[in-house]
Amino acid sequence: MARVIVVTSGKGGVGKTTTSASISSGLALRGFKTAVIDFDVGLRNLDLIMGCERRVVYDLINVVNGEANLNQALIKDKHCENLFVLPASQTRDKDALTEEGVEKVLKDLVHMGFEYIVCDSPAGIERGAVMALTFADDAFIVTNPEVSSVRDSDRILGILQSKSRRAIEGRDPVKEHLLVSRYSPKRVEDGEMLSYKDVQELLRIPLIGVIPESDDVLQASNQGTPAIHLKDSDVATAYQDVVARYLDEERPLRFVAYEKPGLLKRLFGGK
Protein backbone atom coordinates (compact mmCIF):
# COMPACT_ATOMS: atom_id res chain seq x y z
CA MET A 1 0.00 0.00 0.00
CA ALA A 2 1.45 3.37 -0.99
CA ARG A 3 1.87 5.98 1.74
CA VAL A 4 1.62 9.74 1.34
CA ILE A 5 3.89 11.64 3.72
CA VAL A 6 3.57 15.38 4.33
CA VAL A 7 6.54 17.31 5.68
CA THR A 8 5.14 20.40 7.36
CA SER A 9 5.78 22.91 10.16
CA GLY A 10 3.73 26.09 9.87
CA LYS A 11 6.83 28.22 10.34
CA GLY A 12 9.33 28.84 7.55
CA GLY A 13 13.03 28.13 7.63
CA VAL A 14 12.89 25.24 10.08
CA GLY A 15 14.12 22.57 7.66
CA LYS A 16 11.08 21.24 5.78
CA THR A 17 12.74 21.08 2.37
CA THR A 18 16.00 19.73 3.82
CA THR A 19 13.93 17.03 5.54
CA SER A 20 11.81 16.25 2.47
CA ALA A 21 14.95 15.86 0.34
CA SER A 22 16.67 13.66 2.91
CA ILE A 23 13.83 11.33 3.86
CA SER A 24 12.73 10.82 0.26
CA SER A 25 16.35 10.00 -0.64
CA GLY A 26 16.59 7.73 2.40
CA LEU A 27 13.47 5.79 1.39
CA ALA A 28 14.73 5.47 -2.19
CA LEU A 29 18.11 4.23 -0.93
CA ARG A 30 16.19 1.52 0.92
CA GLY A 31 14.84 0.39 -2.44
CA PHE A 32 11.37 1.96 -2.36
CA LYS A 33 10.09 3.73 -5.45
CA THR A 34 9.65 7.26 -4.12
CA ALA A 35 8.39 10.60 -5.43
CA VAL A 36 8.94 13.95 -3.75
CA ILE A 37 6.60 16.83 -4.65
CA ASP A 38 7.21 20.53 -4.05
CA PHE A 39 3.95 22.24 -3.02
CA ASP A 40 5.49 25.70 -2.67
CA VAL A 41 3.92 27.18 -5.80
CA GLY A 42 5.62 30.46 -6.71
CA LEU A 43 8.62 29.88 -4.41
CA ARG A 44 9.98 26.52 -5.43
CA ASN A 45 13.24 25.40 -3.85
CA LEU A 46 13.17 21.64 -3.63
CA ASP A 47 14.72 21.47 -7.13
CA LEU A 48 17.75 23.44 -5.88
CA ILE A 49 18.15 21.31 -2.76
CA MET A 50 17.93 18.14 -4.87
CA GLY A 51 20.33 19.58 -7.46
CA CYS A 52 17.97 19.21 -10.44
CA GLU A 53 17.06 22.88 -11.04
CA ARG A 54 18.45 22.91 -14.58
CA ARG A 55 16.42 19.92 -15.63
CA VAL A 56 12.99 21.35 -14.79
CA VAL A 57 10.76 21.51 -17.85
CA TYR A 58 7.24 20.86 -16.58
CA ASP A 59 5.87 21.22 -13.07
CA LEU A 60 3.05 20.20 -10.74
CA ILE A 61 0.63 22.83 -12.06
CA ASN A 62 1.28 21.78 -15.67
CA VAL A 63 0.30 18.26 -14.68
CA VAL A 64 -2.77 19.42 -12.72
CA ASN A 65 -3.90 21.47 -15.72
CA GLY A 66 -3.28 18.62 -18.16
CA GLU A 67 -0.58 20.53 -20.07
CA ALA A 68 1.94 17.75 -19.43
CA ASN A 69 1.73 14.19 -18.18
CA LEU A 70 3.48 12.86 -15.11
CA ASN A 71 6.16 11.04 -17.10
CA GLN A 72 7.17 14.33 -18.70
CA ALA A 73 7.19 16.27 -15.45
CA LEU A 74 8.93 13.82 -13.11
CA ILE A 75 12.69 14.36 -12.87
CA LYS A 76 14.85 11.37 -12.11
CA ASP A 77 17.14 12.05 -9.15
CA LYS A 78 20.87 11.96 -9.90
CA HIS A 79 21.84 10.34 -6.60
CA CYS A 80 19.31 7.52 -6.22
CA GLU A 81 17.87 5.06 -8.67
CA ASN A 82 14.27 4.97 -7.35
CA LEU A 83 13.69 8.65 -6.66
CA PHE A 84 11.76 11.17 -8.77
CA VAL A 85 11.18 14.89 -8.16
CA LEU A 86 8.03 16.79 -9.12
CA PRO A 87 8.85 20.50 -8.95
CA ALA A 88 6.45 23.32 -8.10
CA SER A 89 5.54 25.98 -10.61
CA GLN A 90 7.57 29.16 -10.30
CA THR A 91 5.13 31.48 -12.06
CA ARG A 92 1.51 30.62 -11.36
CA ASP A 93 -0.29 31.59 -8.24
CA LYS A 94 -1.33 29.24 -5.48
CA ASP A 95 -4.99 29.09 -6.52
CA ALA A 96 -3.99 26.93 -9.46
CA LEU A 97 -3.68 24.02 -7.01
CA THR A 98 -7.07 22.35 -6.80
CA GLU A 99 -8.03 19.54 -4.48
CA GLU A 100 -9.27 17.39 -7.39
CA GLY A 101 -6.08 18.08 -9.34
CA VAL A 102 -3.79 17.12 -6.47
CA GLU A 103 -5.85 14.00 -5.74
CA LYS A 104 -5.54 12.89 -9.36
CA VAL A 105 -1.76 13.42 -9.41
CA LEU A 106 -1.37 11.35 -6.23
CA LYS A 107 -3.62 8.57 -7.55
CA ASP A 108 -1.71 8.46 -10.83
CA LEU A 109 1.60 8.21 -8.95
CA VAL A 110 0.23 5.25 -6.99
CA HIS A 111 -0.83 3.60 -10.27
CA MET A 112 2.69 4.12 -11.59
CA GLY A 113 3.95 2.00 -8.71
CA PHE A 114 5.26 4.66 -6.35
CA GLU A 115 5.40 3.31 -2.79
CA TYR A 116 6.13 6.55 -0.95
CA ILE A 117 5.04 10.03 -1.98
CA VAL A 118 6.63 12.82 0.04
CA CYS A 119 4.84 16.19 -0.05
CA ASP A 120 7.09 19.15 0.80
CA SER A 121 4.70 21.74 2.28
CA PRO A 122 5.20 25.49 1.99
CA ALA A 123 5.32 27.55 5.18
CA GLY A 124 2.13 29.13 6.47
CA ILE A 125 -1.41 27.79 6.70
CA GLU A 126 -2.66 28.92 3.30
CA ARG A 127 -3.85 26.89 0.35
CA GLY A 128 -0.51 25.31 -0.61
CA ALA A 129 0.09 24.08 2.93
CA VAL A 130 -3.45 22.71 3.25
CA MET A 131 -3.20 20.97 -0.16
CA ALA A 132 0.09 19.33 0.87
CA LEU A 133 -1.47 17.78 3.98
CA THR A 134 -4.98 16.99 2.67
CA PHE A 135 -4.19 13.49 1.39
CA ALA A 136 -1.48 12.57 3.91
CA ASP A 137 -1.25 9.22 5.68
CA ASP A 138 1.79 10.29 7.71
CA ALA A 139 2.98 13.72 8.79
CA PHE A 140 6.47 14.80 9.74
CA ILE A 141 6.17 17.90 11.91
CA VAL A 142 9.51 19.68 11.66
CA THR A 143 10.06 21.83 14.74
CA ASN A 144 12.98 23.91 15.97
CA PRO A 145 13.44 24.10 19.76
CA GLU A 146 12.30 27.71 19.79
CA VAL A 147 9.04 29.39 20.86
CA SER A 148 7.58 30.52 17.52
CA SER A 149 8.32 27.22 15.79
CA VAL A 150 6.70 25.17 18.58
CA ARG A 151 3.59 27.34 18.58
CA ASP A 152 3.25 27.17 14.78
CA SER A 153 3.71 23.39 14.86
CA ASP A 154 0.84 23.13 17.29
CA ARG A 155 -1.27 25.23 14.96
CA ILE A 156 -0.48 23.04 11.95
CA LEU A 157 -1.32 19.93 14.03
CA GLY A 158 -4.77 21.43 14.62
CA ILE A 159 -5.21 21.91 10.86
CA LEU A 160 -4.01 18.36 10.18
CA GLN A 161 -6.58 17.05 12.64
CA SER A 162 -9.43 19.01 11.06
CA LYS A 163 -8.71 19.42 7.34
CA SER A 164 -6.99 16.22 6.24
CA ARG A 165 -9.11 13.72 4.29
CA ARG A 166 -8.55 11.15 7.01
CA ALA A 167 -10.01 13.54 9.58
CA ILE A 168 -12.93 14.65 7.41
CA GLU A 169 -13.89 11.10 6.45
CA GLY A 170 -13.48 9.89 10.03
CA ARG A 171 -10.86 7.27 9.12
CA ASP A 172 -7.78 6.50 11.24
CA PRO A 173 -6.10 9.85 11.88
CA VAL A 174 -2.94 10.95 10.07
CA LYS A 175 0.06 9.43 11.88
CA GLU A 176 2.05 12.30 13.36
CA HIS A 177 5.83 12.22 13.81
CA LEU A 178 7.74 14.96 15.61
CA LEU A 179 11.12 15.81 14.09
CA VAL A 180 13.13 18.27 16.17
CA SER A 181 15.71 19.98 13.98
CA ARG A 182 18.57 22.47 14.45
CA TYR A 183 19.19 20.99 17.88
CA SER A 184 22.15 22.12 19.94
CA PRO A 185 22.84 19.78 22.90
CA LYS A 186 25.27 22.27 24.42
CA ARG A 187 22.74 25.07 24.51
CA VAL A 188 20.15 22.69 25.96
CA GLU A 189 22.61 21.72 28.69
CA ASP A 190 23.27 25.40 29.41
CA GLY A 191 19.54 26.01 29.79
CA GLU A 192 19.41 28.26 26.74
CA MET A 193 17.38 25.99 24.49
CA LEU A 194 14.24 23.86 24.92
CA SER A 195 15.13 20.18 25.11
CA TYR A 196 13.56 17.72 22.68
CA LYS A 197 11.66 16.32 25.67
CA ASP A 198 10.21 19.78 26.38
CA VAL A 199 9.09 20.12 22.76
CA GLN A 200 7.54 16.67 22.80
CA GLU A 201 5.78 17.36 26.08
CA LEU A 202 4.32 20.57 24.65
CA LEU A 203 3.16 19.13 21.33
CA ARG A 204 2.20 15.67 22.68
CA ILE A 205 3.08 13.64 19.58
CA PRO A 206 5.59 10.78 19.18
CA LEU A 207 9.20 11.73 18.44
CA ILE A 208 10.81 10.25 15.32
CA GLY A 209 14.19 11.92 15.60
CA VAL A 210 16.42 14.83 16.47
CA ILE A 211 18.58 16.52 13.81
CA PRO A 212 21.57 18.40 15.24
CA GLU A 213 22.34 21.98 14.23
CA SER A 214 25.19 21.69 11.78
CA ASP A 215 27.20 23.61 9.20
CA ASP A 216 26.90 20.57 6.95
CA VAL A 217 23.32 21.49 5.96
CA LEU A 218 24.53 24.65 4.21
CA GLN A 219 27.35 22.70 2.56
CA ALA A 220 24.80 20.20 1.27
CA SER A 221 22.43 22.82 -0.13
CA ASN A 222 25.34 24.70 -1.74
CA GLN A 223 26.06 21.60 -3.81
CA GLY A 224 22.48 20.47 -4.42
CA THR A 225 23.05 17.21 -2.57
CA PRO A 226 20.47 16.10 0.02
CA ALA A 227 22.10 16.14 3.47
CA ILE A 228 21.52 12.41 4.01
CA HIS A 229 24.23 11.64 1.39
CA LEU A 230 27.02 13.54 3.19
CA LYS A 231 29.97 11.46 4.35
CA ASP A 232 30.94 11.52 8.05
CA SER A 233 28.17 13.91 8.95
CA ASP A 234 26.01 13.76 12.09
CA VAL A 235 23.11 15.23 10.12
CA ALA A 236 23.30 12.46 7.52
CA THR A 237 23.42 9.79 10.23
CA ALA A 238 20.52 11.42 12.08
CA TYR A 239 18.39 11.39 8.92
CA GLN A 240 19.29 7.75 8.22
CA ASP A 241 18.09 6.95 11.74
CA VAL A 242 14.83 8.83 11.11
CA VAL A 243 14.17 6.79 7.95
CA ALA A 244 14.98 3.57 9.83
CA ARG A 245 12.57 4.46 12.66
CA TYR A 246 9.89 5.36 10.13
CA LEU A 247 10.32 1.84 8.71
CA ASP A 248 9.79 0.46 12.25
CA GLU A 249 13.43 -0.32 12.99
CA GLU A 250 14.74 0.39 16.48
CA ARG A 251 17.42 3.06 16.67
CA PRO A 252 18.62 4.78 19.85
CA LEU A 253 18.56 8.59 19.82
CA ARG A 254 21.93 10.08 18.93
CA PHE A 255 23.44 13.56 19.02
CA VAL A 256 21.24 14.69 21.92
CA ALA A 257 23.82 14.64 24.72
CA TYR A 258 26.58 17.22 24.97
CA GLU A 259 30.08 15.81 25.20
CA LYS A 260 32.70 18.15 26.57
CA PRO A 261 35.65 18.33 24.17
CA GLY A 262 38.59 16.30 25.49
CA LEU A 263 42.03 17.75 26.18
CA LEU A 264 43.49 16.56 22.87
CA LYS A 265 40.61 18.03 20.90
CA ARG A 266 40.97 21.34 22.72
CA LEU A 267 44.71 21.41 22.07
CA PHE A 268 44.66 20.37 18.46
CA GLY A 269 41.28 21.67 17.38
CA GLY A 270 38.97 19.80 15.13
CA LYS A 271 35.20 19.71 15.06
Place this chain on the structure above:
Amino acid sequence: MSLLSYFFGSKQKTASVAKERLSLIIAHERSTNRAPDFLPALQRELIEVISKYVNVGVDDIKVQLEKQDNCEILEVNITLPEQPK
Protein backbone atom coordinates in the same frame (compact mmCIF):
# COMPACT_ATOMS: atom_id res chain seq x y z
CA MET B 1 26.48 40.89 39.97
CA SER B 2 27.25 37.94 37.72
CA LEU B 3 29.39 36.45 40.47
CA LEU B 4 26.53 36.86 42.95
CA SER B 5 23.97 35.32 40.66
CA TYR B 6 26.45 32.53 39.97
CA PHE B 7 26.56 31.69 43.66
CA PHE B 8 22.90 32.14 44.43
CA GLY B 9 21.53 30.92 41.12
CA SER B 10 18.94 33.68 41.21
CA LYS B 11 18.36 33.96 37.47
CA GLN B 12 15.93 31.57 35.81
CA LYS B 13 17.23 29.84 32.70
CA THR B 14 15.60 31.13 29.51
CA ALA B 15 14.68 27.65 28.26
CA SER B 16 12.39 27.10 31.24
CA VAL B 17 10.85 30.54 30.72
CA ALA B 18 10.16 29.51 27.11
CA LYS B 19 8.55 26.26 28.20
CA GLU B 20 6.30 28.00 30.71
CA ARG B 21 5.17 30.61 28.21
CA LEU B 22 4.54 27.99 25.52
CA SER B 23 2.52 25.67 27.73
CA LEU B 24 0.20 28.55 28.62
CA ILE B 25 -0.28 29.91 25.10
CA ILE B 26 -0.66 26.46 23.52
CA ALA B 27 -3.28 25.40 26.05
CA HIS B 28 -5.16 28.62 25.40
CA GLU B 29 -4.98 28.33 21.60
CA ARG B 30 -6.00 24.68 21.66
CA SER B 31 -9.17 25.53 23.54
CA THR B 32 -10.10 28.32 21.14
CA ASN B 33 -8.84 27.12 17.75
CA ARG B 34 -9.76 23.49 18.07
CA ALA B 35 -13.35 24.00 19.13
CA PRO B 36 -15.52 21.83 16.88
CA ASP B 37 -17.27 23.53 13.98
CA PHE B 38 -20.76 22.66 15.17
CA LEU B 39 -20.74 24.95 18.20
CA PRO B 40 -22.04 28.12 16.47
CA ALA B 41 -24.76 26.13 14.67
CA LEU B 42 -25.72 24.39 17.91
CA GLN B 43 -25.98 27.74 19.63
CA ARG B 44 -28.21 29.14 16.86
CA GLU B 45 -30.57 26.19 16.92
CA LEU B 46 -30.79 26.19 20.70
CA ILE B 47 -31.81 29.83 20.60
CA GLU B 48 -34.50 29.02 18.03
CA VAL B 49 -35.96 26.21 20.11
CA ILE B 50 -35.80 27.93 23.47
CA SER B 51 -37.15 31.22 22.19
CA LYS B 52 -40.34 29.37 21.21
CA TYR B 53 -41.04 28.92 24.89
CA VAL B 54 -39.16 31.66 26.70
CA ASN B 55 -38.03 35.07 25.64
CA VAL B 56 -34.27 34.72 25.29
CA GLY B 57 -31.81 36.64 23.17
CA VAL B 58 -28.59 35.62 21.41
CA ASP B 59 -26.45 36.69 24.34
CA ASP B 60 -28.47 34.72 26.88
CA ILE B 61 -27.13 31.38 25.67
CA LYS B 62 -23.49 30.43 26.08
CA VAL B 63 -22.19 27.18 24.62
CA GLN B 64 -18.70 26.07 25.56
CA LEU B 65 -16.66 22.94 25.13
CA GLU B 66 -14.00 22.30 27.74
CA LYS B 67 -11.35 19.63 27.76
CA GLN B 68 -9.99 18.16 30.96
CA ASP B 69 -7.45 15.41 30.28
CA ASN B 70 -9.48 12.71 28.55
CA CYS B 71 -12.88 14.13 29.33
CA GLU B 72 -14.80 16.69 27.28
CA ILE B 73 -17.50 18.79 28.89
CA LEU B 74 -20.16 20.52 26.82
CA GLU B 75 -21.42 23.40 28.87
CA VAL B 76 -24.67 25.12 27.90
CA ASN B 77 -25.59 28.15 29.96
CA ILE B 78 -29.00 29.73 29.49
CA THR B 79 -29.94 32.85 31.33
CA LEU B 80 -33.73 33.03 31.65
CA PRO B 81 -35.47 36.38 31.86
CA GLU B 82 -37.35 37.37 35.03
CA GLN B 83 -40.83 37.05 33.49
CA PRO B 84 -41.78 34.15 31.23
CA LYS B 85 -43.43 34.99 27.92
